Amino acid sequence: MNIAWWLLVIIIVGAILVGAVAGFFISRAWFKRYLEKNPPVNEAMIREMMRQMGRTPSEKQVRQILASMNQYKTTK
Secondary structure (H helix, E strand, O other), rough: OOHHHHHHHHHHHHHHHHHOOOOHHHHHHHHHHHHHHHOOOHHHHHHHHHHHOOOOOOHHHHHHHHHHHHHHHHHH
């Protein structure tokens, strides 16, 4: 089997490009599914969790909890 070197280079580059495009779309679909199952926490979620625990949170408490959660997220 005698393949010209330029044809081999074209095949390798083509395979890399196809792999990169496929990887992009697969990872994008996986990330969307992950965010649907695990949505990021927002202020409304914190308020609802505190209401379920029998507390009515003040705006300051909600902001403190959100800030502490964001601080934990960025350090990990």
